[in-house]
Amino acid sequence: MKDLRQDGYCVLENALPDEIAQSLLAEVTSSNIDYRQANIGRAQDHQLNQSIRSDAIKWINKESPAETLWVEQMENLRLELNKQLFLGLFSYESHFAHYPIGAFYKTHLDAFHGQANRMLSTVYYLNPEWPENAGGELVIYNPENHQEEIIRVQPKLGTLVIFLSEEFPHQVLPATRPRQSIAGWFRVNNSSHNKIDPPE
Ligand SMILES: O=C(O)CCC(=O)C(=O)O
Numbered sequence: 134m135k136d137l138r139q140d141g142y143c144v145l146e147n148a149l150p151d152e153i154a155q156s157l158l159a160e161v162t163s164s165n166i167d168y169r170q171a172n173i174g175r176a177q178d179h180q181l182n183q184s185i186r187s188d189a190i191k192w193i194n195k196e197s198p199a200e201t202l203w204v205e206q207m208e209n210l211r212l213e214l215n216k217q218l219f220l221g222l223f224s225y226e227s228h229f230a231h232y233p234i235g236a237f238y239k240t241h242l243d244a245f246h247g248q249a250n251r252m253l254s255t256v257y258y259l260n261p262e263w264p265e266n267a268g269g270e271l272v273i274y275n276p277e278n279h280q281e282e283i284i285r286v287q288p289k290l291g292t293l294v295i296f297l298s299e300e301f302p303h304q305v306l307p308a309t310r311p312r313q314s315i316a317g318w319f320r321v322n323n324s325s326h327n328k329i330d331p332p333e
């Protein structure tokens with residue numbers, strides 16, 4: 134949390150209780166998840182260029198006990214962040230993401246200055262084995278200099294990354310094995326031009 138306040142991002146290993154990590158891992162290995170190509174996502178997806186990502190996703194909606202545990206954890210985190218950092222986070226949305234071998238997500242921002250209501254991005258990884266040379270790292274770049282890498286994160290089970298959605302360009306490198314995660318966004322309630330977003 135201190136790092137998040139100072140640097141705008143943080144990386145937490147073993148971020149959630151073990152039984153919750155295990156239950157989410159069981160969920161993604163059960164192959165019960167109905168993944169869809171991410172680039173035909175919903176209207177709020179601010180993706181301009183659909184060729185930049187090749188993952189498949191499933192939005193989380195408390196449809197299983199594991200999803201419910203996840204949503205509860207992130208609700209606790211939302212309240213904690215609001216208490217400690219005064220962020221006024223209003224809601225949270227998240228999806229499972231499956232990156233098949235070779236899949237990627239090229240450098241992008243999760244929100245755009247001015248119009249954004251995504252304030253904080255989270256990524257939680259669900260890969261129990263991840264060799265150093267398997268690729269698939271999340272690479273985060275300096276907001277002041279988009280060429281400069283500031284951190285590379287291995288997508289290991291239990292690691293949670295949090296960063297300011299409007300500030301940090303980032304990408305997912307292709308991997309030599311399938312890669313599982315949950316990507317999510319804490320939102321602020323941003324109303325403008327008669328449009329209330331998120332909708333009520
Ligand atoms: O899986 C990751 O490491 C990051 C995913 C991402 O950037 C996104 O879904 O917007």
Ligand SMILES: [Fe+2]
Pocket residue numbers: 241242243254303
């Ligand atoms: Fe992203």
